Amino acid sequence: MKTLLLAGAAALLPLATLAQSAGDDPLKVGFIYVGPVGDGGWTYEHDQGRLALEEALGDGVETTFVESVPEGADAERVIQQMALTGHDLIFTTSFGFMDATANVAEQFPDVTFEHATGYKRADNVGTYSARFYEGRAVIGHIAGHMTETGKIGYIASYPIPEVIRGINAAYLAASEVNPDVEFSVVWLYTWFDPAQEADAARALIEQGVDVIMQHTDSTAPMTAAEEAGIVAFGQASDMAAAGPTAQLTAIIDDWAPYYIRRAEEVRDGTWTSEDTWEGIAEGMVELAPFSDRIPEEVRASAQALADGIAAGEVHPFTGPIARQDGTPWLAEGETADDETLAGMNFYVEGIEGDIPD
């Protein structure tokens, strides 16, 4: 019955399916983006990964993408459309596409899906993410040294584990070098809205914040920091163009090697569903060149921290750490396990304010 329905739906798209009927087809890879490819941040880097994939596999691959896909019901329709038009592998690149990806994957067992930053896997659905929190620890370390007012502003998107983990990692590293540091977190409930992101940055600056971190996708907070003459960290991509003097460094996501590897596996028939979570060591998380505004010894200690994390000698979540309410979480010397990190829904001790539901 299901196949019948699908055949019917496919018949509605004769052009797309006909194009696929020839023999030696190139591998067709689709990407679903939550923002525009020109966001200068998160989506931009995914699209750079797509372009690198085209470069690497040449005629052996054909890629398509759909940008600015809203999270929710509409996403399911877009992913389904991609599955119907002969794609062999589909990357869905935002947390909010998780259920939509799982639902469509169930209907298309022959299509391979890769969902970024989620946790729902199936035989034909793999998940992948980067250990952004490793980069957050490094920028937290720098921020702790750089703040003069002792107030660090954090522009957050949605209260999901990935974002909360980033706040915690940055706070732990900042308070280690500067015990009095305070974090002000503003939740925007959007990944991408430059006007609101800029306003949030200004609201934080009015409150005396002199270092801005963001977990939203556009360069607007960086522009606002540049305008106000304070410092900030780029998110997902090098944002030096938006903040030539403001940017201290940026966390850069490099998806290209992963996209190439997984596409080759699908082509060769060796792909299996996995949960990939790579960090600084594997190169999925990179740091933009450190600004000269950072004192030399801080640059050195930040680099040492990044190297230590890459070598596996330092873990950003190493005890003793208590939860915000004071209950112990990690004992002296204990490090967080991946499962707790993946589902992190609490602030660590010292961060003020509540996580919205």
Next chain:
Amino acid sequence: MPVIDLNWTAFLASVLVVSTPFLLAALGELVVERAGVLNLGVEGMMITGAAAGIVVAIETGSPWAGFLCAALGGLGLGLVFALLTQGLQSNQVATGLGLTLFGLGFSALLAQGYVGVPAPTIGGPDLGPLRDVPILGPALFARDWVVYLGLLAALGVWLYLFRTRSGLILRAVGEGHDAAHALGYRVRATRVAAIAFGGAMAGLAGGYLTLVRVPSWTDGMTAGAGWIALAIVVFGGWRPGRVLLGAWLFGGAQALQLRLQAAQVPVPVELLSMSPYLITIAVLVAISVRRRAGGAAPACLGQPFRAGA
């Protein structure tokens, strides 16, 4: 109860800034709808203006040239809408939605290579001693020119619609295009002019985003502001004064919730960010319950006009 430690001067200032693009676009759409045309392409015209504005401002180094071209960009897309809906009698809803999608893509093409580049920004008038009034002075009298232009536009639109003969004709066209036509008024020309004005205002609103509020370009950066402007027109009951209030309310809610969060005041974020929409729905219900001439939509809103039909 924690003391709310807010910088009220900065808050008031940001209400004016945040509400300005809503106000400009909503005033334009108000005139369009008063003439009986529903233009759902506001978002597209806004972002076209945003892109045209920043590209020209960066290339010429003059933010004023940028604003001019932002208005021209919106106006250009408005004329396309006018040609399609008034000249070729296409469906207004579908055409408006189509132009929004077109605008989003076209603007991304136009501003390719300008992503994240800081724009030259404009100053404001020197209002002298008014600036020194405590709290209110720096908030209300030290803003950029376009904020005051928006307030003047609200007054201007009101004067035009309710105090001039031409404004009366425009409203007549919106309330009963057949009657207006029978009286010898040029329905189509009136509507084309209204759409052109609405497009220019939407373009200006977009230019304000890229040249003042952010101020830089990112694809898709209006992020729904055009739709909020449409909601404000309804909220304002198609009256300039209430549209101004609506723009302040929407802008104020947005500015307030960000500032309460930044000041670490525990507030339900979700509630505050959806409050303007809840109020809009409540107002819509109130309008449809009352159905009085003052509050209801123009009678011919969204209806195509065919002479002699």
